[in-house]
Amino acid sequence: DIQMTQSPSSVSAPVGDRVTITCRASQDVSSWLAWYQQKPGRAPKLLMYVASTLQSGVPSRFTSSGSGTDFTLTISSLQPEDFATYYCQQAKSFPITFGQGTRLEIQ
Amino acid sequence: QLQLQESGPGLVKPSETLSLTCTVSGGSISSSHYYWAWIRQPPGKGLEWIATIYYSGSTYYNPSLKSRLTISVDTSKSQFSLKLNSVTATDTAVYYCARHGSSGWILESWGQGTLVTVSS
Numbered sequence: 001d002i003q004m005t006q007s008p009s010s011v012s013a014p015v016g017d018r019v020t021i022t023c024r025a026s027q028d029v030s031s032w033l034a035w036y037q038q039k040p041g042r043a044p045k046l047l048m049y050v051a052s053t054l055q056s057g058v059p060s061r062f063t064s065s066g067s068g069t070d071f072t073l074t075i076s077s078l079q080p081e082d083f084a085t086y087y088c089q090q091a092k093s094f095p096i097t098f099g100q101g102t103r104l105e106i107q
Numbered sequence: 108q109l110q111l112q113e114s115g116p117g118l119v120k121p122s123e124t125l126s127l128t129c130t131v132s133g134g135s136i137s138s139s140h141y142y143w144a145w146i147r148q149p150p151g152k153g154l155e156w157i158a159t160i161y162y163s164g165s166t167y168y169n170p171s172l173k174s175r176l177t178i179s180v181d182t183s184k185s186q187f188s189l190k191l192n193s194v195t196a197t198d199t200a201v202y203y204c205a206r207h208g209s210s211g212w213i214l215e216s217w218g219q220g221t222l223v224t225v226s227s
Contacts (some may be wrong), residue, residue, distance in 0.1 A: 001170075011141060026129070032210075032211040032212075036154075036214075042219075043203055043218065043219055043220050044154065044203075044214070044217060045217070046208070046213060046214065046215055046216075049208065049210050049211070049213045050211065051211050053210070055215075059166045069219060083226075087153065089154075089213070091210070091211030091212040091213045093212075094122035094145075094159070094167045094212070095156060095167075095169045095171075096156035096159075096212050097156065098153055098154040098155070100155075101153050101154075
């Protein structure tokens with residue numbers, strides 16, 4: 001199985017700040033990496049896929065990059081609605097695996 | 108607009124079988140472009156992929172659950188289903204159904220989720 005490791009596990013930042021979350025895969029997943037946002041009591045929402053493609057309707061302040069084993073998700077200017085938990089997921093092969101999540105809290 | 112809706116009992120007794128159904132509307136479950144999935148999330152924890160199915164019946168299972176798991180599809184009802192037997196308290200979770208996208212095994216659209224508690 002491909003293990004996905006996110007860092008940090010949690011981060012606190014004020015509105016307007018720039019935040020970067022990292023995801024590392026235990027094996028090469030090429031660009032088959034997706035990012036999800038989950039708010040309390042809600043289903044995860046796809047943000048980015050194929051490492052850097054923005055899902056329709058997602059604000060452009062979200063960007064992502066990486067290939068192989070190392071990936072990042074960056075939020076350029078935090079808005080109040082961005083405070084949530086973020087998960088990476090390898091989309092290359094079964095079994096599909098997720099990172100443990102990064103909780104983004106308002107400072 | 109595609110909608111997925113999970114349904115099934117919210118409470119299951121230990122050692123019994125958890126059964127859930129996902130009803131798809133606003134899109135065809137028989138589309139050749141898409142696969143369908145189950146994912147779960149224990150309270151306060153992360154996401155775990157359970158299984159994936161194609162309308163033809165082809166399946167992919169999480170090895171950690173495979174021995175207890177059956178998923179199936181009923182295209183006439185636009186539904187796919189999950190059965191997990193011999194449940195324990197560790198199977199307590201919010202269960203989501205979802206549609207894979209066309210770029211790798213991403214999960215493009217999700218149902219709202221349903222909480223299943225395993226307790227006597």
